[in-house]
Amino acid sequence: MFRTTHRHGPRRAAIALVALSTMSLGMTLVGSDAGASGSLTPPTQGMKPQTSIGKGEGQLKLIAWEGYAQPQWVKPFESATGCQVSTKYAGSSGEMVSLMANGGGGQYDLVSASGDADLRLIYGGDVKPVNMKLIPSWKELRPFLQSPDFNTINGVHYGVSLQFGPNDLLYSTKTFKTAPTSWAVIYSKKYAGKITIPDNPIQIADAALYLETDKPSLGITDPYELTQTQFTAAVNLLKAQKPLIKKYWDLASQEINLFATGTTVVGAAWPYQTSQLKADHIAVDDTIPSQGATGWADSWLLAANAPDPNCAYDWMKWITTPQVQAEQAVSYGETPDNSLACPLMNRISAGSCVALHANEPDAYFNSIKFWKTPLSTCDNGKNDCIPYSEWTNAWTQITG
């Protein structure tokens, strides 16, 4: 079954504890001068990707979410390719970006970045183009994940999509006899003190997604591309929500506990929490309300100065195969990108394909707006969107 306890970051206090306590003097001193921001062309766009995979270098260095490099699929990879894998676990998207920016000069080969970090890495010049012809299973990925806008710019791929999941609405079936159809429940005074949402700046996008239909006059079309007016409206919604919040959860296990004890009855979550709670026979369920949901989608991105490019390509080939996709999906509790993984998942854990939404029709996936880094450049060609740094500042102001 699904073993890992928690996911991304700010959420992972215990791991971050270690990260913080080991934060070295060196890291303080080193400020890389990689890449200018704001330009519309990624600095490495012109780099020609390799056209064939040569002999492996004998080693592979990864930056990954914990749970993304389990012995279950790392060991067979090592014996098949001779590439010994060493993994540096990161506690948050921000940590991944700074590890790549400060240590990317040849220390690491690949990073399992989420959509909110991808564009920062791409435009920062920390990752480089990848030749998809060398990755056979790429064609088996769901079509919308083959060249998504969070890892593919101007037709150039900077990595291969990995796994994803929605940030869905978790609710107690004791409180809600029928599934709530709107995100309005987490902004409602009716459930004051019994609501929980993730402690993550990207949560502003969830508010924006709600406002997209609740306040059409704001004209929000993309929850990650917000003008000042739209951004302020989302932030104000979250500020008004704050008194109703019991806890901004940092760890998936915290939210599981909050629902298990009945402290909270509704909140934003991942399918992982639902499956854990249901396994403990807690009366909960999850749903994607009418407004849709935000979601995370991770990719393995190739470091600009990867010292072991052949092993890196071997890994991207390996990790996208249906079997490994199924193993990781079940082990972690997320949805595989490879469309052939579903039957293999059921072989590992019966019913896991349905539980983790691996066989849903396209309509389900279209209802998920995947995380991407908010940039100051909007699709409308103007430069008036609110960049990610403002999001983190605003989040501190909301929760502080």
Place this chain on the structure above:
Amino acid sequence: MDPDNGVTTLDRAENGGTTSLRSSLGQRWATAFLLAPPLLWFLVLYVSSLVVMLITSLWSVNSFTQTIDHHVTGSNFQQIAMGTYPSIIGRTVLLAALVTVIDAVVAFPFAYLMARIATQRAQRFLLAAILLPLWASYLAKIFAWVSILEKGGALDWSFRHLGLPSPNLGFTNGAVLITFCYIWLPYMIVPLFGALERIPSSLLDASSDLGAGSWWTLRHVILPLALPGLVAGSIFTFSLTLGDYVTPLLVGGSNSTLIGNAIYDNLITGGNLPLAAALSAVPIVIMVVYLLIAKRLGAFNAL
């Protein structure tokens, strides 16, 4: 080279340094040799990392690529002075002060019992009992409090069985306060115990011989003599609360962001090292002020 001479020189140097002029060259070398490792440790590892941190606080970060821009600017401190940061700082200081006062009130009778009333055997047992929890994992203790205070937890259960309304303390600032008071209590008891134990019995006897009641003796004899211990303990409880970010993260609610959490958020989530460094300067400044006051109160005289 005679090591004894070296030590003697050190002692003299410490006591004003006026008599060490006669020391031979060899003795000076011995002094330098002995002082070098701790000084090196202090300067290189301790002071320099602080200096680097303070310099970093004057830089800024490229908001997009998270690379550091090495131009000196005061913008981080401006940012701290605005928005929610003052209320986060205020909340942290208030909490630290409350923890300190509560721990002092709880610790005093306990330390007094240990130092002056208990038999030697009981004293040893009590000291071990106080120090024992320090060997347990800090995280495990916090999680224990989560399970005590949460809905349906031990506290809730006891109140319900006593027919009392639920205290509803889980994930509130009250929970943070209680957990801090528990975790830092030994750091208050031990120095206080040391100070109380050092008070000569003759002074107490004299006080009562001269007709002072026990309350009078406590106020005018014991308390002033115990003050250095109290202040020393308060430095621990105050500074440890000031810097902690795990307790509010785990037992706190939606209104429990402390300075440590703001630093953590800016560093790990936001990737803004300069702003985090600027925020880290805040507790340092607060502690410098606190230590200056403590020094005036004579907290370091007993060291």
